[in-house]
Amino acid sequence: MSIVFDNVVKIYGSVEALRGVSFRVGEGSMTGLLGPNGAGKTTTLKITVGLVRPTRGRVLVAGMDPLLEEHGVKSILGYLPERPVYPGFVSVRTLLRYLAKLRGLSSRYAERVARLAGLSKYMDSKINALSRGYLQRLGLAQALLGEPEILLLDEPTANLDPAARVEILGLIARLKEDLGATVVISSHILPELQQVVDHVILISKGRVVDYGPLEELARRYGVTVVFRVDTPAPRSLARRLIDLDSVKGVLIHDGWLEVHVEALASGELGGILEDLRGSGMVRGFKVKTGYLGELYEKAISSA
Amino acid sequence: MRRPSALRRLSLHRVMTHADYVSTHVVGRSLLVSIAAIAVIHAFGIVTMGVSSTSALASMLLAAGMLYAILAGLAVASMGDDLGQGYASLYLAHPLSRAEYFAAWMTAGPLVVLVAYLLSVAAPLIALNPSSMLDASVYLPVLCIAGQISFHTSVAVFSSILFKDKSKAILALLTVIIIAPTLVVFVGGLLASAIHTVDIMSLVAKIVGVFHPAVFYMPFTPRGGSASLSLAYGFGASLILYYLGYRFFKYRTDI
Numbered sequence: 001m002s003i004v005f006d007n008v009v010k011i012y013g014s015v016e017a018l019r020g021v022s023f024r025v026g027e028g029s030m031t032g033l034l035g036p037n038g039a040g041k042t043t044t045l046k047i048t049v050g051l052v053r054p055t056r057g058r059v060l061v062a063g064m065d066p067l068l069e070e071h072g073v074k075s076i077l078g079y080l081p082e083r084p085v086y087p088g089f090v091s092v093r094t095l096l097r098y099l100a101k102l103r104g105l106s107s108r109y110a111e112r113v114a115r116l117a118g119l120s121k122y123m124d125s126k127i128n129a130l131s132r133g134y135l136q137r138l139g140l141a142q143a144l145l146g147e148p149e150i151l152l153l154d155e156p157t158a159n160l161d162p163a164a165r166v167e168i169l170g171l172i173a174r175l176k177e178d179l180g181a182t183v184v185i186s187s188h189i190l191p192e193l194q195q196v197v198d199h200v201i202l203i204s205k206g207r208v209v210d211y212g213p214l215e216e217l218a219r220r221y222g223v224t225v226v227f228r229v230d231t232p233a234p235r236s237l238a239r240r241l242i243d244l245d246s247v248k249g250v251l252i253h254d255g256w257l258e259v260h261v262e263a264l265a266s267g268e269l270g271g272i273l274e275d276l277r278g279s280g281m282v283r284g285f286k287v288k289t290g291y292l293g294e295l296y297e298k299a300i301s302s303a
Numbered sequence: 304m305r306r307p308s309a310l311r312r313l314s315l316h317r318v319m320t321h322a323d324y325v326s327t328h329v330v331g332r333s334l335l336v337s338i339a340a341i342a343v344i345h346a347f348g349i350v351t352m353g354v355s356s357t358s359a360l361a362s363m364l365l366a367a368g369m370l371y372a373i374l375a376g377l378a379v380a381s382m383g384d385d386l387g388q389g390y391a392s393l394y395l396a397h398p399l400s401r402a403e404y405f406a407a408w409m410t411a412g413p414l415v416v417l418v419a420y421l422l423s424v425a426a427p428l429i430a431l432n433p434s435s436m437l438d439a440s441v442y443l444p445v446l447c448i449a450g451q452i453s454f455h456t457s458v459a460v461f462s463s464i465l466f467k468d469k470s471k472a473i474l475a476l477l478t479v480i481i482i483a484p485t486l487v488v489f490v491g492g493l494l495a496s497a498i499h500t501v502d503i504m505s506l507v508a509k510i511v512g513v514f515h516p517a518v519f520y521m522p523f524t525p526r527g528g529s530a531s532l533s534l535a536y537g538f539g540a541s542l543i544l545y546y547l548g549y550r551f552f553k554y555r556t557d558i
Contacts, residue, residue, distance in 0.1 A: 012557075046392075046557070046558075049395075049396050050395075051392050051395060051396065051557065051558040052557040052558070053554070053555075053557065070398075070400040070401070071312070071314075071398050071400060074395075074396065074397055074398040074399070075398045077396075078396075079396040081389070081392055081393065081396070083389065084389070084393060085388050085389035085390055085392075085393065086390075086393065087328055087329065087390060089328065090328050094328070098320070098324050099394075099397050101320050102317055102320055102321070102394070102397045102398055102399050103397060103398055104316075104398075142393070142397075143396075145397070
């Protein structure tokens with residue numbers, strides 16, 4: 001296991017941020033840490049890095065305690081903080097070179113991560129001259145130094161415009177492919193996460209409601225995805241789709257269909273609809289509701 | 304198996320890397336230039352007037368010591384903003400332990416100032432009159448003021464960690480260096496003019512000594528003061544404050 005939380009409690013003054021949190025993150029997984037603001041996501045990640053000391057409970061990162069084996073944990077871990085504060089008066093190159101030096105890496109690695117994060121053109125820019133999107137890229141670049149085995153990303157798309165969000169998520173997915181790292185992404189924006197994660201930890205009010213492979217959770221909570229399909233022949237298309245095992249229901253409207261499908265088969269349905277578009281039976285289609293939101297709601301209500 | 308202590312796991316490479324980064328980019332070159340400038344002026348002052356009389360030398364050392372302490376305090380108070388504003392979480396998410404982070408700040412602030420102070424005193428004295436270094440009346444005040452600088456910077460370190468705020472750390476430092484002693488002297492002066500049966504000013508000197516340990520030895524009581532008390536209190540109190548600051552940072556501070 002890459003990360004183990006065992007009954008972790010964190011109390012800040014009179015506020016109980018984590019109330020006995022337990023979960024496991026497997027090696028090589030892409031895990032979404034999902035929950036609303038104030039659920040305890042940032043505290044969980046900070047405890048994993050060793051920046052925050054848990055009040056009670058046990059945390060292991062690759063079998064090491066982050067507080068007792070600081071160097072061991074930090075050398076295999078990359079962390080993008082939620083609201084990264086960078087010394088604005090230094091250049092991107094200076095900061096990345098300094099952080100690379102802390103890891104015992106040559107300045108060549110600073111250039112490499114900058115290239116991976118798409119920052120090469122801004123190496124000599126002062127950090128306070130970077131836009132939010134590029135600051136987030138800088139956050140990713142510093143987190144990637146030393147090719148960490150575990151990557152913790154706290155709200156990596158926060159404060160970004162929609163185009164930048166898509167770009168950053170695509171970048172994370174590509175990096176995961178390239179590095180083969182275990183990735184934990186915290187976010188309260190569920191629809192965008194479902195594009196990239198394969199495991200989830202559902203957290204609410206400082207408690208883990210459920211966690212595990214997305215497939216297993218979607219099945220357990222009977223989650224569905226709703227497609228809107230524009231078609232010139234609603235009735236004949238409905239007859240055709242309803243025969244599919246994964247389709248749970250079809251509502252016929254004037255010129256379009258509302259198709260309810262098991263979350264895990266949504267990709268398969270997308271492929272079928274794409275084929276039908278080629279034959280002219282489908283004019284277009286889109287996902288109306290994402291399933292992570294529904295999964296979260298169902299898990300919370302059954303907890 | 305027993306784990307090696309945090310001190311034994313300290314990497315000098317990482318301490319120096321972070322100390323270099325802190326002194327260059329966080330504390331700022333201007334502060335280091337100020338420290339160097341004071342060192343030069345201090346050395347020049349000793350050369351031109353300090354060696355003529357012990358009391359002149361003591362006053363010069365005391366005044367310069369206070370400036371050094373303020374500069375060292377200002378430098379190390381930046382650690383408060385580093386912790387409070389979130390820069391520290393960026394550095395400490397990389398392989399830099401809390402012990403190394405703390406040691407780097409101590410190197411970039413107090414150690415640099417203390418070395419600058421001692422060099423600015425020792426260099427002209429050795430150049431002009433090497434035998435004076437063997438004279439207790441010369442080196443004891445120097446050491447007492449070094450203890451005082453160390454004590455003042457430890458106040459800044461401790462309050463930076465406690466408050467995680469540069470302004471509050473500077474306020475705590477100025478309270479110890481200027482505000483509290485001034486109030487004590489002012490109130491003592493008022494009492495001394497009203498009460499003649501008790502030696503109020505002697506008591507005032509002792510209370511001021513709590514804030515400025517060098518006063519236990521100099522300059523109010525250049526012959527009758529206690530160098531051992533001044534040294535023990537100055538260095539002892541600073542070691543205790545450094546240790547408490549480190550323990551609080553290592554075991555209590557969330558970043």
